[in-house]
Amino acid sequence: MRKKRRGCDVPEATIHRLPLYLEKLKLLQAIGVEDVSSRQLAESLDIKASQLRHDFHYFGGFSRPGRPYQVEKLVPALEQIIGIDEPVPTIIVGAGHLGQALANYQNLGLQGFPLHGIFDVNPRLIGLEIRGQAIRDLADMPDIVKRDHILMGIITVPAANAQQVADRMVEAGIVGIFNFAPTDLKVPEGVVVRNERMAVGIMALSFKVKCILESRLSESPADEVGAPGKTTAEGEGDD
Amino acid sequence: MRKKRRGCDVPEATIHRLPLYLEKLKLLQAIGVEDVSSRQLAESLDIKASQLRHDFHYFGGFSRPGRPYQVEKLVPALEQIIGIDEPVPTIIVGAGHLGQALANYQNLGLQGFPLHGIFDVNPRLIGLEIRGQAIRDLADMPDIVKRDHILMGIITVPAANAQQVADRMVEAGIVGIFNFAPTDLKVPEGVVVRNERMAVGIMALSFKVKCILESRLSESPADEVGAPGKTTAEGEGDD
DNA sequence: TAGATTGTTAATCGATTAACAATC
DNA sequence: TAGATTGTTAATCGATTAACAATC
Secondary structure: OOOOOOHHHHHHHHHHHHHHHHHHHHHHHHHOEEEEEEHHHHOOOOOHHHHHHHHHHOOOOOOOOOEEEEEHHHHHHHHHHHOOOOOOOOOEOHHHHOHHHHHHOOOHHHOOOOOOEEEEOOOOOOOOOOOOOEEEHHHHHHHHHHHHHOOOOEOOHHHHHHHHHHHHHHOOOOOOOEEOOOOOOOOOOOOOEEOHHHHHHHHHHHHHHHHHHHHHHHHHOOOOOOOOOOOOOOOOOOO | OOOOHHHHHOHHHHHHHHHHHHHHHHHHHOOOOOOOHHHHHHHHHOHHHHHHHHHOOOOOOOOHHHHHEEEHHHHHHHHHHHOOOOOOOOOEEEHHHHHHHHHOOHHHHHOOOOOEEEEEEOOOOOEEEEEEEEEEHHHHHHHHHHHOOOOOEOOOOOHHHHHHHHHHHHHOOOEEEEEEEOOOOOOOOOOOOEOOHHHHHHHHHHHHHHHHHHHHHHHOOOOOOOOOOOOOOOOOOOO
């Protein structure tokens, strides 16, 4: 099982780099840069130029051999590939602290995902306004999803309710679910779920912190507490 | 460059699975399961048993050949490996909507990362209480970090201020930074940053949604809008 | 032209999976 | 014992990197 490649035959790792390319290119665009070579762009993202060209090669035809990429052409090309050349209306289910935080995060809209509704079942929350949008009863969600042809939903309810919400979203016609609840969701084929597990992130970080502390101890056993070494080398980022 | 392996010589992919193993094991523990085989545990996580054993093999000695894993032993072993056998005190800098949402997310504390302070520079926020903790002036952060030997910091400030906050955290002695600001941080060697880029997540999702829609069109060109296919197969999860 | 660049294929590297001896 | 299990190494698979012809 799990043989057939999902989604357009592009590896997962490449998909995750597309938004980073787009972001950097938009930054260049904003400061008026017209041309950029694979080497320049790759360097600014701390990856190899050949990897960038290899990634682009899945889609092909961004430039011609010999000529660098034109920022003005690459930005819309990537937007189209990612699927945000047209705004992608999005809803949030779960108007607790996290849901409200996301609803307030205007960047989502600017990035191409305008909020078309935030829903909850809690009567105390329903009616409350966030950035000019009233929190609505979850019961109204399906109608709005169908009316506005909404494909994207964000789940920010407690883990115990997440599956039920996902079922209702799928039933209404949503195809992509961004799940912040710390639980796995079962969805039918033809629906994509992306889990945003905060606990995984902070634990992975914790593991690395532990490793750093251990290596510090072994390198300089008589280290002073409170004097953090004042090293000044290059950073150590993650995805 | 970038040759020497980071963090205890364990591949990134394995590190990210450790929290998932732990989570599932805690669930088993809660319902009173005593023994679990690699096959059972792997199946519930939708991975191969050999991968799980391979992962465990980096640390070694969780069981003996022929005997399944004992949940009661594996849980603390993994907690120790991840570095959360002792609570890891954590601070949040940035008490906006997201910062407040994280501060309210009690799971963080339950997972081993008790909140030892939430800070901001906005005088309107300073003093406001969240779960019994007052938002403090960012200026007080270094003292508290040093006093409580805090190693972990979460950044939820706007992108423009994130680097400055990171610098101050590092200066104070923080070693692991969980960065929610959509910008790259430069930190000295011996400090780990993990970027939580929401935009990347939702755009990767968008790409896949676009792929699904395209494949739907090519498979059934005369598809009705509003009739979402009613497929009922197995889900299609991501990490 | 010479130097720089892309698109594209081949080589390398690392991660996943399979296989199996040792053990219960 | 027979069947099931782990730890561990080898085989496979996929992703990254290098190389280079074609082009400007």
